[in-house]
Amino acid sequence: MLGAGSVVLTAAGPVEGVARWLATPGGELPAGAASSPVTEALGLLARDTIRGFVVWVVPGDDPYSRAQGQVSPTPGAIDARADEFLLEGLDGLLPFPDDLLRPVLQALRTGSTELPVPALPTVPDPLAEALDDGLATVLANDEAVPLALVVATLLNLLAVSVEPASVAGPFPAAPFANLSHEAKTEAFRRLEEDAAGTAAIADADLSEPAKRSVSGLLRLLGSALPTFTAFASYSEFHAFDRTTGTVSRRPIGWDLSNFSPGNQVPVDGWDEFKGYHRGLM
Amino acid sequence: MRQVIVVGAGAGGPVVAKELAARGIDVLLLEGGTAHADPTAEWSRYENDANNQVDGYLRVGPSGRFERPAWYRELPQASHLWQVSGIGGTTLHYYANSLRAMPGTFLGYDGPDASAYDTAHPFPFTYRELLPYYEWVEETLPVATAAMGTKEEVFFRGAQRMGLPLLRGRDQAGDSYRPQPNAILQPRGTAGRTTERELLRFPQAQGCTMCGYCFQGCVLPREAPRNLRAKRSTDNSYVPMAVTADRWSEGGRPVDLRADSFVTRVHTERRRGRTVATGVSWRDGTTGERFREDAEVVVLAGGCVETPRLWQNSELPDPNGWVGRGFTDHAFDWILGVFDHDTGSSRGTGSSSRADFPGRGGLEHVGLPPALQAFATTFSDSGVRGSYTNGRGVTGAWDGQTGRPIGNELKEVLADVDRLINIVTLTDDDVEASNRVVPSSLPGDEHGPIPKVVFDKRSRSKRTRANREFLADRAAELIRAAGATRVLRLDWPPLILHAQSSMRMGHRDRDSVLWHTGESRAVQRLYVADNSALPNGLGGPNPTLTTQAIATRTAERIAVDRFGLDPWVGSEAPVVSTDPAGDRRAPRDRSAVSTRARAPGAPAHQSATRTADTRGSSRAGPRVRPRRTSWHRPPASAVLRPPPPTASPAGDPTAADPSRHP
Numbered sequence: 001m002l003g004a005g006s007v008v009l010t011a012a013g014p015v016e017g018v019a020r021w022l023a024t025p026g027g028e029l030p031a032g033a034a035s036s037p038v039t040e041a042l043g044l045l046a047r048d049t050i051r052g053f054v055v056w057v058v059p060g061d062d063p064y065s066r067a068q069g070q071v072s073p074t075p076g077a078i079d080a081r082a083d084e085f086l087l088e089g090l091d092g093l094l095p096f097p098d099d100l101l102r103p104v105l106q107a108l109r110t111g112s113t114e115l116p117v118p119a120l121p122t123v124p125d126p127l128a129e130a131l132d133d134g135l136a137t138v139l140a141n142d143e144a145v146p147l148a149l150v151v152a153t154l155l156n157l158l159a160v161s162v163e164p165a166s167v168a169g170p171f172p173a174a175p176f177a178n179l180s181h182e183a184k185t186e187a188f189r190r191l192e193e194d195a196a197g198t199a200a201i202a203d204a205d206l207s208e209p210a211k212r213s214v215s216g217l218l219r220l221l222g223s224a225l226p227t228f229t230a231f232a233s234y235s236e237f238h239a240f241d242r243t244t245g246t247v248s249r250r251p252i253g254w255d256l257s258n259f260s261p262g263n264q265v266p267v268d269g270w271d272e273f274k275g276y277h278r279g280l281m
Numbered sequence: 282m283r284q285v286i287v288v289g290a291g292a293g294g295p296v297v298a299k300e301l302a303a304r305g306i307d308v309l310l311l312e313g314g315t316a317h318a319d320p321t322a323e324w325s326r327y328e329n330d331a332n333n334q335v336d337g338y339l340r341v342g343p344s345g346r347f348e349r350p351a352w353y354r355e356l357p358q359a360s361h362l363w364q365v366s367g368i369g370g371t372t373l374h375y376y377a378n379s380l381r382a383m384p385g386t387f388l389g390y391d392g393p394d395a396s397a398y399d400t401a402h403p404f405p406f407t408y409r410e411l412l413p414y415y416e417w418v419e420e421t422l423p424v425a426t427a428a429m430g431t432k433e434e435v436f437f438r439g440a441q442r443m444g445l446p447l448l449r450g451r452d453q454a455g456d457s458y459r460p461q462p463n464a465i466l467q468p469r470g471t472a473g474r475t476t477e478r479e480l481l482r483f484p485q486a487q488g489c490t491m492c493g494y495c496f497q498g499c500v501l502p503r504e505a506p507r508n509l510r511a512k513r514s515t516d517n518s519y520v521p522m523a524v525t526a527d528r529w530s531e532g533g534r535p536v537d538l539r540a541d542s543f544v545t546r547v548h549t550e551r552r553r554g555r556t557v558a559t560g561v562s563w564r565d566g567t568t569g570e571r572f573r574e575d576a577e578v579v580v581l582a583g584g585c586v587e588t589p590r591l592w593q594n595s596e597l598p599d600p601n602g603w604v605g606r607g608f609t610d611h612a613f614d615w616i617l618g619v620f621d622h623d624t625g626s627s628r629g630t631g632s633s634s635r636a637d638f639p640g641r642g643g644l645e646h647v648g649l650p651p652a653l654q655a656f657a658t659t660f661s662d663s664g665v666r667g668s669y670t671n672g673r674g675v676t677g678a679w680d681g682q683t684g685r686p687i688g689n690e691l692k693e694v695l696a697d698v699d700r701l702i703n704i705v706t707l708t709d710d711d712v713e714a715s716n717r718v719v720p721s722s723l724p725g726d727e728h729g730p731i732p733k734v735v736f737d738k739r740s741r742s743k744r745t746r747a748n749r750e751f752l753a754d755r756a757a758e759l760i761r762a763a764g765a766t767r768v769l770r771l772d773w774p775p776l777i778l779h780a781q782s783s784m785r786m787g788h789r790d791r792d793s794v795l796w797h798t799g800e801s802r803a804v805q806r807l808y809v810a811d812n813s814a815l816p817n818g819l820g821g822p823n824p825t826l827t828t829q830a831i832a833t834r835t836a837e838r839i840a841v842d843r844f845g846l847d848p849w850v851g852s853e854a855p856v857v858s859t860d861p862a863g864d865r866r867a868p869r870d871r872s873a874v875s876t877r878a879r880a881p882g883a884p885a886h887q888s889a890t891r892t893a894d895t896r897g898s899s900r901a902g903p904r905v906r907p908r909r910t911s912w913h914r915p916p917a918s919a920v921l922r923p924p925p926p927t928a929s930p931a932g933d934p935t936a937a938d939p940s941r942h943p
Binding site for chain 1: 325326327328329330332333334335336347350351355356357358359360361425426428429430431433434437447449459460468472473474475476478481486490491492493494497501502503625627628629634650651652653654655656658659660661662664665668669671672685687688689691692695696697698699719720721722723733735774
């Protein structure tokens with residue numbers, strides 16, 4: 001038995017289907033949807049979308065950077081595992097409940113993107129069904145939707161609104177990852193400017209504590225996603241073993257920024273003392 | 282029953298605890314976060330390991346960072362709230378810049394620029410009255426003029442080329458630049474003079490080794506006693522003093538310090554028609570047990586977000602609606618210069634130079650390691666440089682429009698972190714009622730409803746916005762004068778790190794929560810002694826020193842008004858926090874301990890009571906001793922210092938105040 005979202009999903013593609021499912025309160029959930037292919041499909045959607053995003057911030061020489069048409073000869077966010085950082089961070093730090101996330105998606109869908117659903121290209125049914133089942137599993141008996149999946153869906157909705165043909169490309173579950181670097185910038189502009197602004201029309205006049213909770217989340221994401229990506233890319237995250245508190249290699253970001261040349265661990269000091277300015281002590 | 286319970290061991294709480302403990306008062310200090318008992322072992326100083334909001338060791342959350350979730354606070358706008366929980370609080374990551382407030386932000390200021398400040402929300406007493414408390418804290422920490430490194434030379438060159446004069450004193454007077462007055466032990470011995478790890482051990486190296494990791498917590502020089510580590514975060518200064526008060530103060534009594542003890546409710550009762558604080562309840566973060574204890578006085582010091590949250594969750598009275606309101610944050614912005622030569626930006630202290638413009642605010646020079654540099658360089662309210670502006674895209678003395686670099690432009694800017702100079706603008710921002718803390722509609726955590734922190738940057742007052750633009754232009758000019766080939770302005774959204782005035786003290790009851798003494802106007806025997814008690818944004822200077830001076834003043838008022846003791850600031854000299862008696866590893870001679878009489882109202886000792894597991898319950902359960910925090914246990918012996926000599930009076934702390942406390 002499939003939930004209400006599946007009809008849309010198989011007809012209009014996984015992106016719109018996921019969005020509609022998330023935006024539908026109280027939808028009937030399918031039973032026993034957990035399966036390895038399902039988990040893999042959802043993971044693919046989130047992973048490829050987030051990877052498409054992090055290389056927008058810090059490109060490298062990898063398939064995602066090449067797909068956007070902006071590469072770099074030095075390592076980028078994928079090499080620094082910024083995608084894993086973002087996926088873990090979004091789910092770990094921001095435990096938003098369904099009640100808030102559904103309006104976010106609803107605001108995005110109806111307010112700013114004006115998705116021409118009938119015109120959307122379709123994707124292979126097995127993938128769509130797997131995503132649908134996986135989403136149901138995620139939602140079943142759970143108070144909080146994984147924010148990483150919601151963010152990925154937001155980015156993909158925006159991607160399709162910028163470039164409908166982005167549903168086809170090297171990353172079929174992640175239209176955002178199929179965009180050019182310039183088109184990704186436009187998609188993110190729509191998140192920061194249009195979507196948040198549209199949502200604010202609905203929630204700016206509410207009284208506290210509900211005031212600006214939905215539009216505020218969109219604005220928060222607009223500032224946080226590039227910032228957290230950059231932070232992760234230049235940190236030791238990819239090389240760090242938290243059980244020992246040590247790194248396995250010199251962090252990529254240290255090389256990218258020429259930080260602490262020749263060192264792999266934080267130094268205990270520098271020979272930087274140059275006295276006191278004009279003798280002022 | 283305690284004499285005093287202090288809630289929060291960040292910048293302000295340990296100051297109150299230490300001062301009262303030194304007078305023999307029985308103090309219980311409760312900290313909601315972890316103990317940070319052995320930072321040398323626990324802190325790697327790697328940027329993500331420290332600052333990751335989910336599981337970093339400086340996150341906001343309970344002990345067990347890999348097992349227990351962080352505490353989320355709602356931010357309904359583009360912004361970042363940078364709290365730190367655990368003993369030391371935000372002083373763990375602060376740069377120890379220890380500035381006095383602008384004199385123009387105090388009641389009674391009549392300088393020629395008096396109208397340039399937030400004249401509606403001054404300190405409820407004069408600058409002169411606070412000076413002795415500043416001096417007391419400056420000597421205790423201690424505060425010293427910062428040494429110079431490569432990046433400071435670059436900054437000073439820019440400031441001089443702008444024509445700014447050097448300020449030599451600690452009191453702000455006119456536009457000027459200067460080395461920061463920092464609560465950092467300055468480099469001595471091999472510190473600052475070598476990179477060899479083996480040569481940088483205490484006592485061969487003393488004070489700041491100029492490692493560049495201030496924001497990840499200070500554990501250097503290696504092998505130094507905790508109270509001789511370079512940065513004077515309260516875990517290295519006031520907390521060691523508080524838990525050893527019997528050793529360095531005649532008649533002192535060590536503070537009972539408990540970490541992982543998150544206070545969830547302040548209890549009150551009605552006495553003679555007034556609401557009076559009677560104690561608190563807290564939850565043990567490691568066991569989930571809940572405790573309650575009564576006290577003659579309760580002091581809140583959880584910070585600008587947690588203190589109003591506790592107030593609201595405790596359903597305490599808020600007759601004028603100003604609990605949580607009036608939040609100031611210095612409306613930070615970030616200006617970045619790219620140079621074609623070494624600037625040493627990542628080396629040395631986090632910040633050792635600044636420029637100030639009274640009535641406008643200040644410029645703080647900041648050096649960062651790469652991940653934080655990347656964070657700062659992409660945090661923007663102006664969209665993507667060259668592509669879209671998010672309704673902003675301001676132009677000025679910098680290159681192009683404001684905004685974040687992205688993609689290969691970002692990599693180009695960050696190609697050499699030591700060829701950058703950063704300046705953060707510290708805006709003299711207005712107290713505005715709309716910037717506030719309210720209960721969130723998101724699901725609560727184990728401590729009740731979570732706080733929602735509202736900052737509407739684009740609707741800040743005209744003066745605030747004008748000051749911010751003024752400072753951004755001055756920052757860009759300074760960086761360019763210093764020799765930058767390229768200057769970017771990020772136009773940050775609110776980065777709530779200098780947090781002030783959300784429970785402000787004031788000279789009138791219609792828009793303040795506290796009397797000038799730090800006591801609540803609405804609840805007797807309930808005081809606030811953190812940044813939230815500040816009446817305004819101080820005109821731009823970093824807030825910690827002023828918070829600690831006010832906390833000292835509040836502690837003295839508690840001792841005088843509630844326990845009948847004599848004031849001491851201005852009539853005694855403080856013991857410096859580096860005193861050997863503050864090292865808990867020091868030997869001790871108990872026979873030398875004074876038996877000076879305790880303060881009036883001697884405490885009934887150790888009477889915390891575990892309550893039923895219901896939030897805010899006033900029912901007492903079976904008596905169970907809550908856990909002590911292990912690192913405070915005093916060793917068997919210590920050396921007692923003689924009583925401090927009497928100092929020459931530096932001011933009259935009991936001077937008449939226009940806002941008379943009842």
